Amino acid sequence: MSITNQLALFVDVVQQGSFAKAAALNDMDNSSLSKQIKKLESSLGVQLLNRSTRSFSLTSAGDEILQQAHILIDTLSDIHNIADSYQAKPKGILRITSGMFFGQQYIQPVINIFMQKYPEVKITLMLDDKRNDIISDHYDLAFRIGKLDDSNLMAKKISDMHFALVASHDFIARHGMPNTPEELLALPAIVYGNGDVSLLSTQPHGDEFKTHKMKGNYKVSDVRTMLDATKAGLGYVMLDLFNLEKPIDEMGLVPLLTNYKLSASGTGIYALYPHRKQTPLVSEFIKTVQGYIGSPAFWVNHIPNYKQLY
Numbered sequence: 001m002s003i004t005n006q007l008a009l010f011v012d013v014v015q016q017g018s019f020a021k022a023a024a025l026n027d028m029d030n031s032s033l034s035k036q037i038k039k040l041e042s043s044l045g046v047q048l049l050n051r052s053t054r055s056f057s058l059t060s061a062g063d064e065i066l067q068q069a070h071i072l073i074d075t076l077s078d079i080h081n082i083a084d085s086y087q088a089k090p091k092g093i094l095r096i097t098s099g100m101f102f103g104q105q106y107i108q109p110v111i112n113i114f115m116q117k118y119p120e121v122k123i124t125l126m127l128d129d130k131r132n133d134i135i136s137d138h139y140d141l142a143f144r145i146g147k148l149d150d151s152n153l154m155a156k157k158i159s160d161m162h163f164a165l166v167a168s169h170d171f172i173a174r175h176g177m178p179n180t181p182e183e184l185l186a187l188p189a190i191v192y193g194n195g196d197v198s199l200l201s202t203q204p205h206g207d208e209f210k211t212h213k214m215k216g217n218y219k220v221s222d223v224r225t226m227l228d229a230t231k232a233g234l235g236y237v238m239l240d241l242f243n244l245e246k247p248i249d250e251m252g253l254v255p256l257l258t259n260y261k262l263s264a265s266g267t268g269i270y271a272l273y274p275h276r277k278q279t280p281l282v283s284e285f286i287k288t289v290q291g292y293i294g295s296p297a298f299w300v301n302h303i304p305n306y307k308q309l310y
Helices: 003-016 019-025 030-044 060-085 100-117 169-175 181-185 223-231 280-293 298-302
Strands: 049-051 056-058 092-098 121-127 141-146 154-159 163-168 189-192 197-201 209-213 216-220 237-240 253-256 268-273
Touching: 003 019, 003 030, 003 060, 019 030, 056 060, 092 100, 092 280, 100 121, 100 141, 100 223, 100 280, 141 280, 154 280, 163 169, 163 223, 169 253, 181 209, 189 223, 189 237, 216 223, 223 237, 268 280
Parallel strands: 092 121, 092 141, 189 216
Antiparallel strands: 049 056, 141 268, 154 268, 163 237, 163 253, 197 209
16 A cells, blocks of 8 residues: 555544544455554654554644645645546446435435436435434435534535524414514424524624523424424424525515524534545535525525625
8 A cells, every 4th residue: 555545544544533433434444444554654664643442642743744644635636636527427326415304405406407417327315314424324425504513524515504583474463573582582482303592692783692592382303394383373483594495475484583693603504525535426416516506595585685684
């Protein structure tokens, strides 16, 4: 194995946080991977990792070499990407996982476009609101929403998140239009999953935020069921605009507390993949998703003048 490949394995071990995960990522067994790292250390004449039974840490030399290895691997990746761009159209098998609603609403239309454009591609799509382990379940690509907790994976941001508080006209007719967070939180809410906390500015158009506990009389784990309940007037809801299948006016909904900011800090919609170098198949699919969604995402227009609100 070349020293370049050994350096790539070294980077994987550090990024994945364990020899086992790095071995699974590269379809190797732990002992083979460990031998390659030891050969790399022998070739370089320095120890890269301090190993214990259950963990490891970088040596000073390992830390410096890791930084240079990143530069080397990124450069090689750029070279391969240039070469790939001159090769044949993407082909092969692409295994994708996504949350149920996002997959149905946005990934499936992209798959329709993609497979017509690249008929030699085979795609497996797994829709599940539980987050699958991309490496152990052998997915090439995952779409995740919210805050990232997969630090061992490569991530590309597809879109910012755009939160809003909405309710039906009937709900407002019965309860009145709330003018402050306190008035809103006194009303019945529909809570998606366990997300019964909202982060609102303390003052209209303010930049300081406060965490509020929503009074959730109804909790639901499905986006379409949540929207149906909202349209039926069971409560107000906080959602991201990608949850809206069409403009808010057509859904019989109205935005609430539009002069208060909703924090989207640290959140986003991401494409995650396990390898440093995207294959042409993965790269082209992500590009197609971005083209379909747009920048900014087209769902921002589901609430008129959204950029001037919240």
